[in-house]
Amino acid sequence: MTIRPRVVVVGDTGLDVVASHRQPLAMGGDTRSKVRLTAGGAGANTAVWLARGGVEPLLVARVGDDSAGRQAAAELTSAGVRCAFTVDPDAATCCVVVLVDATGQRTMLPDRGASARISPDDLDPGLLDGTAGPKPVHLHLSGYLLLDRTSRPAGVAALQAARAAGLTTSVDPQAAALLRAQGTEDFLAAVADVDLLLPNTDELAALTGSAEPESARALLDHVRAVVVTTGADGATWIDARRQVSVEAPAVECVDSTGAGDAFNAGLLGSRLRGADPVEALRAGVSMGSSAVRHVGAQPAAAAHAPI
Numbered sequence: 201m202t203i204r205p206r207v208v209v210v211g212d213t214g215l216d217v218v219a220s221h222r223q224p225l226a227m228g229g230d231t232r233s234k235v236r237l238t239a240g241g242a243g244a245n246t247a248v249w250l251a252r253g254g255v256e257p258l259l260v261a262r263v264g265d266d267s268a269g270r271q272a273a274a275e276l277t278s279a280g281v282r283c284a285f286t287v288d289p290d291a292a293t294c295c296v297v298v299l300v301d302a303t304g305q306r307t308m309l310p311d312r313g314a315s316a317r318i319s320p321d322d323l324d325p326g327l328l329d330g331t332a333g334p335k336p337v338h339l340h341l342s343g344y345l346l347l348d349r350t351s352r353p354a355g356v357a358a359l360q361a362a363r364a365a366g367l368t369t370s371v372d373p374q375a376a377a378l379l380r381a382q383g384t385e386d387f388l389a390a391v392a393d394v395d396l397l398l399p400n401t402d403e404l405a406a407l408t409g410s411a412e413p414e415s416a417r418a419l420l421d422h423v424r425a426v427v428v429t430t431g432a433d434g435a436t437w438i439d440a441r442r443q444v445s446v447e448a449p450a451v452e453c454v455d456s457t458g459a460g461d462a463f464n465a466g467l468l469g470s471r472l473r474g475a476d477p478v479e480a481l482r483a484g485v486s487m488g489s490s491a492v493r494h495v496g497a498q499p500a501a502a503a504h505a506p507i
């Protein structure tokens with residue numbers, strides 16, 4: 201029988217308005233686009249791909265009392281994600297406008313809304329230590345949580361509770377611009393003792409001063425292992441004993457939104473089932489490259505073969 205590891209994800213959930221345009225943007229004028237409304241949010245994306253990858257995910261998040269929050273929850277539930285949501289009457293559900301160019305690269309205009317107001321009280325510690333439901337083995341944080349001052353206390357409290365309950369942990373820093381704007385000190389203090397840090401090259405450069413995967417070695421004073429995603433090139437795992445890389449398959453990149461979230465889910469699911477780093481990287485690039493072949497962060501998961 202396949203083991204389905206239980207993972208708690210704390211992070212953003214909401215809707216993405218994805219506008220794919222073949223021509224450069226005509227600022228001040230019109231640019232014809234294909235526009236799709238899809239479920240999104242980095243935490244929710246990871247949870248959906250985890251469910252596709254044979255994991256039982258529980259997503260802890262905050263939404264507004266609005267149709268976007270209800271739609272996000274309905275889509276997550278039908279994708280196999282359990283939701284532990286706090287409904288905030290004073291904020292709108294996270295909504296992100298995503299502009300996707302002819303090469304599939306995306307620019308995001310995020311309004312985190314209720315997601316930025318998540319508080320330590322939104323996470324019942326019983327969900328981590330097994331007193332309020334089945335005990336999970338792992339906690340994953342989507343890093344906006346640690347980078348935005350309003351949501352950082354929730355992220356820090358979740359990591360502390362996970363450590364106390366004996367869970368392994370992972371963090372995706374998620375936003376290089378925020379890291380550069382506020383410096384790395386608070387972020388690195390928050391991730392002390394995290395098992396896996398999952399930056400892309402831009403986030404790595406913001407943390408170490410270099411986008412070269414080798415530079416992640418400097419982070420091993422803070423975390424046990426670093427996995428650097430390198431877009432179309434694949435990903436590299438670095439810990440005290442090894443540095444191994446796996447190439448991504450060549451695919452047509454239609455929309456890169458959520459590729460990192462899908463990668464994280466593939467890597468974590470595989471690792472939590474006992475895979476070694478190379479096998480886990482392969483599972484990560486498999487999901488990451490599936491994600492870029494479709495418009496939207498979550499719809500692509502349904503097209504990926506389930507585990």
Ligand SMILES: Nc1ncnc2c1ncn2[C@@H]1O[C@H](COP(=O)(O)OP(=O)(O)OP(=O)(O)O)[C@@H](O)[C@H]1O
Binds near residue numbers: 399463489
């Ligand atoms: N053009 C591509 N072709 C194939 N695979 C890709 C491509 N872009 C991304 N991927 C896959 O997705 C993974 C994550 O991509 P990337 O390094 O761009 O993460 P990211 O910047 O966090 O993504 P995003 O922020 O868009 O979610 C890569 O390791 C790779 O497996």
Ligand SMILES: O=C(O)C(=O)C[C@H](O)[C@H](O)CO
Binds near residue numbers: 295
């Ligand atoms: O592309 C990314 O970096 C993402 O993590 C995806 C977005 O955060 C998410 O879908 C926006 O709501």
